Amino acid sequence: MEEPSATAWQKVNRGDDAVIVTRALTKRYRGGQLAVDALDLTVPAGSVFGFLGPNGSGKTTTIRMLMGLIEPTSGTARVLGQSMPRATRAVLPHVGALIEGPALYGFLSGRDNLARYDAADPTADPRTRRIRVAAALDRVGLTAAAGKKAKAYSLGMKQRLGLAAALLQPRRLLVLDEPTNGLDPQGMREIRSLVRELASDGTTVFLSSHLLDEIEQVCTHAAVMAQGRLITQGPVAELAAGARGLLVVTTPDAADAARVLKEQGVADVVVTEDRDRVTGEVPEDDRELADLNAALVGAGVRVRGFGIERASLEDAFVALTGEGFDVAG
Numbered sequence: 103m104e105e106p107s108a109t110a111w112q113k114v115n116r117g118d119d120a121v122i123v124t125r126a127l128t129k130r131y132r133g134g135q136l137a138v139d140a141l142d143l144t145v146p147a148g149s150v151f152g153f154l155g156p157n158g159s160g161k162t163t164t165i166r167m168l169m170g171l172i173e174p175t176s177g178t179a180r181v182l183g184q185s186m187p188r189a190t191r192a193v194l195p196h197v198g199a200l201i202e203g204p205a206l207y208g209f210l211s212g213r214d215n216l217a218r219y220d221a222a223d224p225t226a227d228p229r230t231r232r233i234r235v236a237a238a239l240d241r242v243g244l245t246a247a248a249g250k251k252a253k254a255y256s257l258g259m260k261q262r263l264g265l266a267a268a269l270l271q272p273r274r275l276l277v278l279d280e281p282t283n284g285l286d287p288q289g290m291r292e293i294r295s296l297v298r299e300l301a302s303d304g305t306t307v308f309l310s311s312h313l314l315d316e317i318e319q320v321c322t323h324a325a326v327m328a329q330g331r332l333i334t335q336g337p338v339a340e341l342a343a344g345a346r347g348l349l350v351v352t353t354p355d356a357a358d359a360a361r362v363l364k365e366q367g368v369a370d371v372v373v374t375e376d377r378d379r380v381t382g383e384v385p386e387d388d389r390e391l392a393d394l395n396a397a398l399v400g401a402g403v404r405v406r407g408f409g410i411e412r413a414s415l416e417d418a419f420v421a422l423t424g425e426g427f428d429v430a431g
């Protein structure tokens with residue numbers, strides 16, 4: 103008999119509950135640049151999905167295809183169950199989007215920019231416009247600057263205004279391309295907590311970022327891109343768990359500890375600069391771990407700390423790509 107959870111998982115795998123599904127989605131720009139290469143993406147409903155990749159890895163190109171702004175060269179994209187770009191007009195009213203460098207009227211105030219944007223949306227109710235504009239400004243922390251002309255806004259304020267535009271109406275899906283770009287640390291924290299709040303209201307949030315720790319802090323799921331190709335996708339916890347953690351021994355006898363660990367067959371043994379920390383590759387099973395600890399103590403090493411540091415998404419990225427998080431040439 104099949105377990106119900108297995109059925110649910112198969113459903114997720116097939117993309118039945120998915121808000122975004124792409125199959126072999128590919129974009130080659132006219133100049134010949136292959137920006138997105140056979141991308142299979144599945145974004146589950148209700149997730150906060152981080153779309154992670156270094157500069158130039160194809161994030162914005164993918165988002166433009168998802169929003170029906172550019173045609174794919176080949177492959178398919180479905181958003182909220184409908185094919186893009188064919189269903190753009192039916193789909194976009196349910197999607198709030200912030201895409202690289204929001205278009206603003208510099209001579210209008212932030213508030214008037216939002217009112218104008220809302221007026222261009224045929225599904226928006228003009229009777230509630232004022233109140234929705236005020237609420238959106240408040241959500242992104244722009245109330246005090248609402249009357250200022252947009253051309254006098256800082257980069258971070260423009261980014262907030264773009265985000266406010268995406269929040270004028272309740273949406274099933276928010277697509278945010280680098281939403282914290284240009285924000286200071288406090289602003290980044292505010293956006294992160296806003297994203298969590300929106301997600302807890304049931305909105306699926308798809309956000310791109312080149313900041314690993316940002317994705318780790320706010321996302322339930324992530325996909326990792328490099329040079330237009332998908333490296334991996336799945337729940338963030340599983341992605342990070344895919345990379346082995348780091349064995350860490352804290353001791354005043356670092357040199358001895360390093361020697362013992364090497365004798366015991368631990369790979370990549372490194373004594374850190376302050377010389378009271380030795381790290382190495384985590385052994386395959388727990389019994390070996392206990393044996394290592396015993397070997398250290400047996401050799402007279404004064405072990406003050408012995409444990410495994412959890413792998414971060416960054417470790418996973420490096421493990422997967424065999425390289426650092428650098429821009430492709």
Ligand SMILES: Nc1ncnc2c1ncn2[C@@H]1O[C@H](COP(=O)(O)OP(=O)(O)OP(=O)(O)O)[C@@H](O)[C@H]1O
Nearest residue numbers: 131133135137156157158159160161162163164312
């Ligand atoms: N309009 C265009 N014409 C030709 N090539 C383009 C165009 N837009 C992007 N590219 C190229 O496609 C690749 C992917 O670019 P894209 O903007 O999708 O990356 P990204 O992941 O969003 O990067 P970033 O983190 O810098 O925003 C890059 O090599 C870029 O130079």
Ligand SMILES: [Mg+2]
Nearest residue numbers: 161162163202
């Ligand atoms: Mg981009």
